[in-house]
Amino acid sequence: MESTQGLPLEVRLSAYLDGQLPEAEVEEIDAILAIDDDARGVYEKLKLGSEFGARAFDRMLQEPIPLDLVRNIKEAGSNQDEAPKLGFVDAPVVPPPVSRRSALWPQALVASLVIFLAGGAAGYLISEQKQATVQAIGNQFAPARTWLDDVAEYHRIYSRQARHLVEVPASDAAHIVEWLSVSTGVKFALPDLSAQKLTFEGARLLVAGGKPTAQLLYRDAENEIFAICFMQSEPVDDQTGLAESMRNDIGLISWQKGNAAYVVVGPSADPDLERIAEVVSATI
Known part of the structure; x- marks a missing residue:
């Protein structure tokens, strides 16, 4: 893989899209796309x-x-x-x-x-x-x-942010619940995932599938980032089953409940991802 330093942005983004950049430049392009x-x-x-x-x-x-x-x-x-x-x-x-x-x-x-x-x-x-x-x-x-494609791309960018991982920190949990409930039209409770050894870091507001989408971010002991995202959707009578999908190295487990669609996002290789989704689906 050759460096594209000094080339026009369009050329660098094309190489980024084709997976032809060195790791250092991938991180650089991720940072550019984030801001x-x-x-x-x-x-x-x-x-x-x-x-x-x-x-x-x-x-x-x-x-x-x-x-x-x-x-x-x-x-x-x-x-x-x-x-x-x-x-x-x-x-x-x-x-x-x-x-x-x-x-x-x-x-x-x-x-x-x-x-x-x-x-x-x-x-x-x-x-x-x-x-x-x-x-x-x-x-x-x-x-x-689908909205899951947008969520996966956001997660790939934001999970690499150190100082700017979240918009609102976990210390302002009450505001997060009020803010995201109003913004998305979905009532929810912050899931406690401490038993799964995940620490709540805070939240962001995204746009996925053309709709306001909440993103709750958690970190594990190995510094891996997990996210819970949800948006308003067509109502369903009963909660749907958990559906697993992948976007390269990102795993997604999604379901619907009431008037909302949910997804838990994390490393595809993590064996506990489905268990985390089960806990979230029962408590959020």
Whole structure:
């Protein structure tokens, strides 16, 4: 991995998105994204374009091959096997041996054409840089992204903050409950996770899935950061089961209860993450 120090921000963010930066530069970009709204805007556009290009390419590869193209290729192959006429006398024709390679060439040509067309379409889509195109892409594919994706990205950034981990510290717990209840429209109680050896550090207010989202932050003895996030959602009659998912090295266990959606976030390798979610779901 090569350093991108001194290069334009767009280049550095593109390398960050592709996972091509050294660890020191990853931490530097994380810090920039945490405080710079313009940088976050550029990062979101780059990420959106990358996701769209990948999806468009996959979709092209899944398109059926037109029957006319298949027929034409087969006819071209069969016509080459016909013997030529010599004058007015039909010459005996000795069929050439059919090798595995000659038998497979139509399929190989079809596959090559598909890859060529898909590559051309992907190149065209990636080259489009106008703001109107980016907005149209975002509107088309927005449903594929969930609030959990936003939560995971926030957690990846804020969990690395030392002095600025929270907006409101744990010492102002009463204000945290009042503030986040009003901001999210979800009534809650601060979960006591001391039995799970987690210390409450404080809280933040995020925007996930386009809605105000509360983030309660906890720290364990190894200095790992865990979070409880929740937002208002469509009401459900009964609490749903715990659903586990991952975003690279981040584990998420989510559920719904009443008019809210909840998720516990932490290191995906932590064996106690599900147990923590069980305690939170019963007490929050």
